Amino acid sequence: MSAAGGEVALGILISGRGSNMQALIAACADPAYPARVAVVIANNPDAAGLVTAREAGIDTAVIDHHAYTDRAAFEAALDRALDAAGVELVCLAGFMRVLGADFVERRAGRIINIHPSLLPDYKGLHTHARALADGRRRAGCSVHFVTAGLDDGPVIAQESVPILPGDTPEILAARILPVEHRLYPAAVAQVAAKIIEARPGISKL
Numbered sequence: 001m002s003a004a005g006g007e008v009a010l011g012i013l014i015s016g017r018g019s020n021m022q023a024l025i026a027a028c029a030d031p032a033y034p035a036r037v038a039v040v041i042a043n044n045p046d047a048a049g050l051v052t053a054r055e056a057g058i059d060t061a062v063i064d065h066h067a068y069t070d071r072a073a074f075e076a077a078l079d080r081a082l083d084a085a086g087v088e089l090v091c092l093a094g095f096m097r098v099l100g101a102d103f104v105e106r107r108a109g110r111i112i113n114i115h116p117s118l119l120p121d122y123k124g125l126h127t128h129a130r131a132l133a134d135g136r137r138r139a140g141c142s143v144h145f146v147t148a149g150l151d152d153g154p155v156i157a158q159e160s161v162p163i164l165p166g167d168t169p170e171i172l173a174a175r176i177l178p179v180e181h182r183l184y185p186a187a188v189a190q191v192a193a194k195i196i197e198a199r200p201g202i203s204k205l
């Protein structure tokens with residue numbers, strides 16, 4: 001249900017561990033939070049996050065990209081599953097497929113992602129290793145709207161952490177991950193509040 005004034009229905013897309021998904025599920029447990037998780041969808045049938053979601057009583061689906069002849073067919077199946085669950089805001093959480101322009105444009109402003117770098121720096125993979133190799137002093141994470149360009153859309157929220165002597169990509173990732181788990185639910189709440197405001201029929205009394 002996405003009745004005017006009600007919580008925003010989230011569809012979370014994952015490919016693996018799902019710790020950011022878990023942070024969103026935890027945030028949604030607070031009745032004051034403006035969103036709820038309608039469905040968790042994985043493109044990878046072995047994604048550990050599927051088990052976590054099911055244990056939390058969340059509806060899950062697997063849409064395995066290997067089962068489709070091309071990206072358009074895969075994305076059409078994704079779209080159908082999101083629509084069937086009444087999803088208003090798609091949250092990518094460690095989702096390792098690039099989404100095509102048609103999919104993204106159909107849900108413009110309604111797809112967000114968390115990326116473990118201070119965007120626009122270090123789009124794509126291996127962000128921590130690249131920041132270390134460049135001798136950067138700070139790293140971090142960003143929540144951004146998803147557009148057709150990889151990790152390219154407008155940033156909604158961003159937070160940095162120091163890079164310390166002796167850091168490895170693993171150590172740095174472990175320093176950033178708890179920040180992701182705080183930043184993503186906060187950013188989703190911001191976007192969800194705007195979606196609620198934009199719903200037709202909300203009277204501003």
Ligand code: GRF
Nearest residue numbers: 017018019020094114115116
């Ligand atoms: C996170 O670092 C996220 O920023 C990136 O992929 C990782 C996914 O971790 N996009 P998890 O599946 O949320 O635990």
